[in-house]
Amino acid sequence: MAKTKENEIVETESNTSLSTAVSGIEIDIDDIEIPRINICQKMSASDAPVGTILYDKTYEIAGAETPVKVIPVIAQKGWREDIPFDEEEIPKIAWTKQQADAIADNSDWGMTEFADITLLIQQPEEGVNDDAFQLPIGDHNYALGRINVGKNAYRSTYKRLATNAALSKIPIHHKLWNLTSEELSKGKYTWFNPSLTATADSADEHVREFVENFLNS
Numbered sequence: 001m002a003k004t005k006e007n008e009i010v011e012t013e014s015n016t017s018l019s020t021a022v023s024g025i026e027i028d029i030d031d032i033e034i035p036r037i038n039i040c041q042k043m044s045a046s047d048a049p050v051g052t053i054l055y056d057k058t059y060e061i062a063g064a065e066t067p068v069k070v071i072p073v074i075a076q077k078g079w080r081e082d083i084p085f086d087e088e089e090i091p092k093i094a095w096t097k098q099q100a101d102a103i104a105d106n107s108d109w110g111m112t113e114f115a116d117i118t119l120l121i122q123q124p125e126e127g128v129n130d131d132a133f134q135l136p137i138g139d140h141n142y143a144l145g146r147i148n149v150g151k152n153a154y155r156s157t158y159k160r161l162a163t164n165a166a167l168s169k170i171p172i173h174h175k176l177w178n179l180t181s182e183e184l185s186k187g188k189y190t191w192f193n194p195s196l197t198a199t200a201d202s203a204d205e206h207v208r209e210f211v212e213n214f215l216n217s
Contacts, residue, residue: 029202034118037061037147039181039192051181053193055145059132061121064192067178069122071203073144073211075115075161075172079148081102082112114150115158120207132192138206147194152184156195164198173211176201201211 035056040048048054051064062068079100081091092107094100104111122143123133133141149157161172176199181192203211 012086034144034146037119037121037145037194039194041191051183053179053181053194055121055132055143059143060181061132062181063141064181064183067197068107068124068182069199070179070196071120071122071142071175071207071211072119072161072172072177073120073214075117077113077115077156077158079111080114081107081109083109096147112150113158114148115154116146116148117161118144119156120147120173120211121179122176134183136213137203137210142207153194156182156193160196160198172201174208175199176203190212 037066038046038054038057040046040050040052040054042050044050046052046057048052048060049063053061053063053068055061076095079094079097081089081093081103082093083089091109092103094103094111100111113200120135120137121133121143123130123143130141133143135142135144161177163169164175165172178197178199179196180195181196184191184193
């Protein structure tokens with residue numbers, strides 16, 4: 001990508017790889033920690049407004065009902081014990097159906113589907129702290145984050161990704177999606193639910209290259 005500096009054209013390289021060869025530090029790929037993406041609820045510890053998409057417990061990415069552009073990187077399905085929130089027991093987790101069935105045979109709660117979804121969040125044009133978006137790829141800056149989804153959120157994110165991939169035969173990282181925090185109500189309860197909806201736009205070639213290098217790291 002070319003940038004102008006004092007009337008001189010300077011060629012800069014796009015960040016399209018996840019490298020462990022960085023001067024000044026020895027890096028093992030297992031030491032790379034991807035920050036969490038959360039949706040602020042009424043009971044959340046954060047001071048951010050309810051419904052805010054929060055990145056790394058610090059950065060307010062978008063408000064309720066405000067879509068932000070993302071590129072799905074990895075969507076990993078799992079199963080966990082369906083333990084009520086008011087129980088102190090830690091749910092057992094499985095990453096294969098065979099493991100899930102084995103846990104269910106000895107569980108009082110049964111198993112429910114969930115997913116860990118890694119996303120590249122494209123920096124919105126206005127109103128978001130630049131410090132959150134430290135990955136320059138192609139023409140935009142991005143933040144790499146991971147969101148954990150279950151139940152309603154699983155259906156409105158992972159199942160939509162799976163359905164789109166199955167029908168289009170296109171890798172999930174080849175398309176731009178909108179991530180939105182949507183308000184849901186059931187009886188007297190109201191909460192905000194993450195939702196992914198496909199756009200008609202494709203991810204640019206630099207993003208696709210970054211994701212493919214990431215997946216092969």
